[in-house]
Structures are given as structure tokens and as C-alpha cells.
Amino acid sequence: MIKLFHVTKSYLGDRPCIADLSLTVDKSEFVFLTGPSGAGKTTLLRLIFAAERPTSGQIIVGGRNIARLSASAIPYLRRNIGVVFQDFKLLNNRSVLDNVAFALEVIGERVGPARRRAREMLGRVGLEHKAESPPQRLSGGEQQRVAIARALVNSPAIVLADEPTGNLDASLTADILQLLFDSNARGATIVVATHDRGLLTRFPRRAVQLAHGKMTSDG
Amino acid sequence: MATNRQLLRPLYFLQRAIANLVHAPLMSLVATATIALSLFVGAIFALSISGGEALLNAWGGAAHLTLYLSPAAPDEAARILAQRAAFLAGPQATVQTVTHDAALARLKHDLGDLGRALDGLEENPLSPLVEVRLPRSANAAEVRALADQFARIPEVIDVDYGRAWLDRLTSLLLALRWTAILLGVVVLAATIFLVSNTIQLTVFARREEIEIMKLCGGTDWFVRTPFLIEGALQGLAGGLIALGGVALARHLLLPKMADALAFAAGMDLPRLLPSQMLAVAGGGAALGLLGSALAVGRFLRA
Ligand SMILES: Nc1ncnc2c1ncn2[C@@H]1O[C@H](COP(=O)(O)OP(=O)(O)OP(=O)(O)O)[C@@H](O)[C@H]1O
Ligand SMILES: [Mg+2]
Numbered sequence: 384m385i386k387l388f389h390v391t392k393s394y395l396g397d398r399p400c401i402a403d404l405s406l407t408v409d410k411s412e413f414v415f416l417t418g419p420s421g422a423g424k425t426t427l428l429r430l431i432f433a434a435e436r437p438t439s440g441q442i443i444v445g446g447r448n449i450a451r452l453s454a455s456a457i458p459y460l461r462r463n464i465g466v467v468f469q470d471f472k473l474l475n476n477r478s479v480l481d482n483v484a485f486a487l488e489v490i491g492e493r494v495g496p497a498r499r500r501a502r503e504m505l506g507r508v509g510l511e512h513k514a515e516s517p518p519q520r521l522s523g524g525e526q527q528r529v530a531i532a533r534a535l536v537n538s539p540a541i542v543l544a545d546e547p548t549g550n551l552d553a554s555l556t557a558d559i560l561q562l563l564f565d566s567n568a569r570g571a572t573i574v575v576a577t578h579d580r581g582l583l584t585r586f587p588r589r590a591v592q593l594a595h596g597k598m599t600s601d602g
Numbered sequence: 603m604a605t606n607r608q609l610l611r612p613l614y615f616l617q618r619a620i621a622n623l624v625h626a627p628l629m630s631l632v633a634t635a636t637i638a639l640s641l642f643v644g645a646i647f648a649l650s651i652s653g654g655e656a657l658l659n660a661w662g663g664a665a666h667l668t669l670y671l672s673p674a675a676p677d678e679a680a681r682i683l684a685q686r687a688a689f690l691a692g693p694q695a696t697v698q699t700v701t702h703d704a705a706l707a708r709l710k711h712d713l714g715d716l717g718r719a720l721d722g723l724e725e726n727p728l729s730p731l732v733e734v735r736l737p738r739s740a741n742a743a744e745v746r747a748l749a750d751q752f753a754r755i756p757e758v759i760d761v762d763y764g765r766a767w768l769d770r771l772t773s774l775l776l777a778l779r780w781t782a783i784l785l786g787v788v789v790l791a792a793t794i795f796l797v798s799n800t801i802q803l804t805v806f807a808r809r810e811e812i813e814i815m816k817l818c819g820g821t822d823w824f825v826r827t828p829f830l831i832e833g834a835l836q837g838l839a840g841g842l843i844a845l846g847g848v849a850l851a852r853h854l855l856l857p858k859m860a861d862a863l864a865f866a867a868g869m870d871l872p873r874l875l876p877s878q879m880l881a882v883a884g885g886g887a888a889l890g891l892l893g894s895a896l897a898v899g900r901f902l903r904a
Contacts, residue, residue, distance in 0.1 A: 434817070454822075461819035472814055476625070489820035494614065533818075 384410040384541060384572040385431055390440035392426055392596075399438070400426045402596040408574060413567045415583055416576040418593035424576035425469055427593070428543045431574070432464045433457050445540065462490050465534035467544040469576075471526050473518035473533075480505065480514040483533045490537065504536040505529075507562065523550035531559060535566055542566060544575045548582065560586055619831035626804055630836050633800045633893070637840025637886050640793040642847040644786055645874065645882055649848070651782055653872035655741075655775055665736040665745040668762040669752050673729045677701040680730035683757055687732050690751055694737040702726045729759070742772045790889075797893030798900075801833060805901045812901070822902050829898045830891055837890020841883035848874060848882075 385408040393399035400423045408414050416424050429435045430442055433449050442449040445463055452460060473482050480501050487497035505511045508528040510521075518526050527550050534542055544563060548556040560575075560582070567573045583590050592600040623630045669687060671680055680699050688697040700708070705728040710717035734752075736745060749763045805812070812825050852873065874882070 432817070458816070458819045458821045458824075461817065464819075466817060468817075472810070472817070474811055474814060485814070486818040488614075489815050489818045489824060491611075537818075 384408055384412070384445060385574070386441075386443040387427075387430075388441040388443075390430065390437045390442060392423075392430060392435060393438050398595075400596045401430065401437075403440070404593075404596065404598055406591060406598065406601075408572060410572055411567065411570050413564070413573045413588050414575070415588055415590040416574055416593065417578060417580060417583065417590055418599075420578060422578075422593040423596040424578075424593060425545055426596075428466070428545055428574065428576055431541075431543060432461055432466055462537070463540045465537060465539035465542045467527075467530050467534045467542070467547045469545040469549070471518070471530040473526060473529055475517050475519045477517070478515050479510065479518055479521065479529050482518060482529060483536050486533045486536055501532070501536055504532040507535075508532045509558070524552070524555055527551060528555075528559065531562060535562065538566075538569075538571075540571055542571050542573045544573070546577055547575060548577065548579065556582070557585075615827045615831055618828045619835060622804075622808075622828060623832055623835065626807065629800060629804045629807075630832070633797050633833070633836045633890065634840045634843065636793060636796045636800065637837050637889050638843035638847070640789050640889075641841055641844035641882055641886055644789060645844060645848045645878075646851060647782055647785070648878075649852075649872045649874065651775075651778055654778070656872060665740050665742075665763065667734040667736070667745070667749055667752065669732040669734065669755075669758045670729045670760040670762070671731065671757050672759050673727060675730060675757060677703075677730055679757055680732055683755065684732045686755065687734050687752065691734050691736060691748060696735045698733045698735075700731045700733060702728060702730050705730060742775075746772070793889055794893050794896070797833075797837075797889060798896040801829065801894045801897040802900065804832075805829060805897050809901075825902065826895070826898045829894045833890035833892075833894025833897075834887045835890070837886040837888065837893075838883060839886070840890065841886025844886065845874070845879055845882055 385406070387404055387406040390401055390404045391399050392401040400421075404427070416427065418424055426435065430437055430449075431444055433444075433452065437450065444460065447456075447460060449460070473479075474485070477485065480498060483501035483504055484494070484497040487500060488494060492500075502511060502514060505514055508531055510525060510528055510532070513521055513525060513529075518529055521529065527547060531544070531547055534544065542563065547563070548559055551559060563573050563575065564586075589602065590600075591598060669683065671683065677699075680701060684697050684699040688695065691697065703726070706720065706726050709728065710720055713720070734748075736748070740748075745763060749761045752758055753761045815825050
């Protein structure tokens with residue numbers, strides 16, 4: 384489902400934040416991406432949903448070579464990818480419900496059905512009672528769950544989650560990961576970036592470890 | 603399902619555009635005011651030119667053409683020519699035949715006491731002629747075209763219509779028109795520049811929303827469309843305001859000006875035709891659309 388061949392990403396003048404990385408994530412696989420802060424986890428996810436172009440190397444996502452994708456094809460790639468951003472990226476001038484429904488409207492769903500599905504999704508993350516609030520009135524953990532609801536509402540084939548449990552206590556962390564496991568059980572390919580190695584012992588899964596943009600262990 | 607979605611799309615974008623306008627009224631007002639002002643200035647300028655044209659035409663009075671026949675031509679030839687001229691000049695023109703004798707009588711009358719000297723003439727040296735008086739509504743170009751037609755009639759040896767004066771007037775108006783077109787282009791470019799920069803600010807204010815749209819798989823057209831509609835609506839509003847301004851100016855200002863120019867009495871005040879009003883409103887919408895397309899295009903390319 385996701386394949387990286389010798390991918391390097393460097394910003395001008397800096398040493399590469401992803402260096403000659405090769406990685407395969409199969410369809411319906413669940414992978415933790417770990418590593419210390421600055422290891423390049425976010426950068427790797429951004430490469431996968433084509434928010435960044437690799438400096439060199441090839442990236443294949445869902446059979447499509449990202450480096451060769453035209454700008455107009457990128458939106459259609461992204462419709463198959465749900466992303467939970469480290470900084471949530473929620474809109475404060477819209478309600479929680481509208482934030483989630485927005486992800487569906489943007490890809491052509493009508494407002495009514497979009498809101499229906501968004502409400503359903505908010506129920507699954509336990510936030511239907513906050514549907515009409517603006518995100519900024521929610522706690523960090525609640526905002527995190529809204530971000531997850533938005534990423535999953537479209538039932539994407541691939542879910543990329545950047546520190547999705549960073550702000551949650553142990554029991555909510557388990558709940559959120561369960562959402563991702565459920566989605567995985569239904570066939571989605573999931574990559575979860577986290578610097579919390581404790582997660583790995585509580586929820587043993589394949590873990591790819593990065594340091595300075597290089598893979599240091601995989602298994 | 604798919605067609606249903608597409609049918610509902612315009613409505614969806616229109617709703618979004620209106621909601622956006624309501625959310626950021628200040629920026630919308632700036633863009634609208636810019637377009638309104640430039641269209642108002644343009645329309646007033648155009649009206650002034652057409653008013654000036656009408657004024658100059660009225661000044662010139664009714665156009666007057668004189669067709670000369672050869673001195674040897676019989677009076678009968680002049681009468682036949684008069685009929686032909688009346689046909690060519692149309693029913694609103696008045697045509698008069700001046701025979702050899704009448705021409706001589708006129709000359710004598712004009713000369714007064716000196717006219718007695720003409721009594722000794724054995725033979726009338728004057729040509730018979732045909733006078734054509736055109737209605738006031740005839741403009742310089744029409745007069746000239748008619749004069750050319752008359753000149754092609756074989757019996758006519760000369761056509762007198764104050765050619766130099768009419769030609770000068772025509773070229774003056776032509777120069778004015780070109781100046782207006784040139785100025786119009788400059789004002790238009792400045793307006794598009796200002797409007798696109800204003801809309802750029804609204805685009806920038808919504809950059810987070812745009813970013814999220816794109817990250818969720820929204821196409822550039824999805825991002826662009828509400829802005830385009832907003833631009834067109836702002837421009838349309840600007841056009842309508844400009845039309846209101848022109849109507850107001852006509853009511854408040856022009857009667858006073860017409861009074862001041864007493865010689866123009868009876869002249870119609872210049873007014874915008876329905877097609878021109880449509881052009882102002884549509885032009886506003888087009889300006890807004892273009893400004894907004896430039897602004898969003900610049901943002902999406904960055
Ligand atoms: N736009 C950018 N310009 C320059 N350097 C960047 C840019 N984005 C990321 N980097 C650098 O790339 C490196 C990896 O960043 P990245 O955000 O991928 O780390 P991370 O593993 O996600 O860290 P964290 O756990 O803190 O989120 C960092 O050193 C960062 O400074
Ligand atoms: Mg990160």
C-alpha cells in the first residue's frame with residue numbers, strides 16, 4: 384500500500400531530515416512510527432500524503448507514484464488518506480460538527496448526508512454532546528478526538544495519525560487506539576507516529592523506529 | 603446520485619460564498635466600493651462625451667447642404683434634382699429648389715442698393731441650386747455620407763456643407779473618444795489591480811481553511827469557486843451602486859449644467875441605455891470575477 388525507495392528529504396542547507404529511507408507498509412497493516420522528537424516522523428507522513436516532495440527517491444502510495452503525480456491529481460490521492468495532524472488543524476470559526484462534515488463536503492458530499500455521517504462519527508469518538516461547540520472550547524484531548532473523527536469520517540483506505548494520543552490519558556488513549564484498530568480491522572492501512580514507546584509495550588504492533596531520518600529498527 | 607450532486611453544487615457554492623461575504627463584510631465593502639467608484643467614473647466620463655457630442659451637434663444647428671448645378675442647366679433639371687435629393691435625404695429633410703431667377707433675386711436682395719448694377723446683365727450668370735436642410739438629429743458622419751452621395755450625382759457640380767467645420771468636429775470627437783478609451787483601459791487595469799489585492803487579503807485570511815480543504819482532498823476548483831462567486835457578487839453590487847450614482851448625478855447635477863449652457867436648451871440630457879446599464883452591471887461582475895481569479899490563482903500557485 385505504501386512503499387518508499389531510498390527516499391531523502393532535505394531542506395535547503397540543513398542535513399536531510401529523511402535520509403535514504405526505504406520502507407514498505409502492506410495493505411491493512413498497522414505500523415507504529417517511533418523515534419525522538421525531530422527524528423522525521425511528521426516529515427515522513429507529509430511525504431506520504433504529498434504535502435512534501437522527496438528530494439530524491441520514489442514513493443508509491445496505493446499504486447500511484449507520488450513523484451510523478453500531477454498537481455491536479457493530488458486531491459484524488461488524498462481522498463484515500465485520512466490524516467490526523469499533530470496540531471489538529473481544526474477551524475475555530477466552525478462548529479465541531481462542521482469541522483468533521485467539512486472533510487466530506489470538500490470531496491463533493493452533500494451537506495445533509497455529510498453532517499449525518501459526521502454526527503455518527505462524533506458519536507464513535509464520544510463527542511456528540513460537543514457537536515455544536517467551536518473546537519477552541521474543547522480540551523486538548525477532545526480536540527484530538529475531533530481531529531481523529533475528521534480523519535476517519537471518509538472511511539479512507541489509509542490513515543496517517545501524527546501523535547494521535549499525545550494529549551490523552553491512558554484510558555482515552557486506549558479508546559482512540561481502539562478506533563484505529565477497528566478501522567484497521569475493516570481493512571484500512573494505518574501508520575501511527577508517536578514518540579511514546581510505552582504504547583508499543585501496551586499495544587504490541589509492528590514498530591518502525593527512526594532517528595535522524597534513518598530507520599534504526601523495524602519489527 | 604452523481605448528477606444529483608452536481609446539480610446541487612452551484613447552490614452549495616453560492617451559499618458558501620454568501621456566508622463568506624457576511625462573515626467578512628469589511629473586505630467585501632472595500633472591493634465593492636473600488637469597483638463602484640471606477641465604474642461610476644467610467645460611466646460619467648462616457649456620458650460626458652456623449653453629452654458633449656450632442657451639445658456640439660446642437661451647437662452646429664441643423665445641417666444644411668447646398669447642391670450646385672451647372673450655370674447652363676435649365677431650372678427643370680434643378681427641380682428633378684430636388685426630387686432626387688428629397689428621396690435620398692429622407693422624409694425629415696426639407697428640400698428647396700432655387701431657380702436661376704430666384705438665385706439672381708437673392709443676390710440682388712443681398713446686395714441691396716448695389717443690386718441695381720445687375721440690371722444690366724444680359725444673361726443670368728448664376729447656377730440654379732437645391733438646398734437640403736437636415737433635421738437636428740443628423741450627426742456629422744451622416745451629413746458627410748449624404749454629401750458624398752449627392753456629389754456622385756452627375757448634374758451636381760459642387761456640394762457645399764461646411765466641410766471643413768464638420769471634418770474638424772468629427773476628428774475632435776474621435777480624439778476625445780480615443781482618449782476616453784485609453785483612460786478607460788488605465789482605470790480598468792488599476793481597478794483589477796486594487797480589487798485583486800483586496801481579495802488577496804480575504805484569501806489570506808482564509809488560508810487555514812484553504813489548507814484544510816486541500817489536505818482533505820479538495821481540488822483547486824473547489825477552493826476557487828466560492829471566491830469567484832464572491833468576486834462576481836461584489837462586482838455586481840459595485841456595478842449597481844455605480845448605476846445608482848449615475849442616476850443620482852443626472853438628477854442633481856446635469857439640470858444645473860444644462861441651465862448654464864443655455865444654448866443647449868431643448869437638448870436631451872445624456873442617459874444610459876438599458877443595454878449600457880446591463881454593460882455596467884455585467885462589467886462590474888466581470889471585474890470582480892477577474893480580480894478574484896487573479897488573487898486566488900496567485901495564492902494557489904504559491
Ligand atoms: N519546513 C521545514 N523546513 C526546515 N526544516 C524542517 C521543516 N520541517 C521539518 N524540518 C526539520 O526536519 C526535522 C524533522 O522534523 P519532524 O517534524 O519530521 O520531526 P518529528 O519526528 O515529527 O518530531 P516531533 O516528535 O517533535 O513531532 C526537524 O529537525 C525539523 O527541524
Ligand atoms: Mg512530528
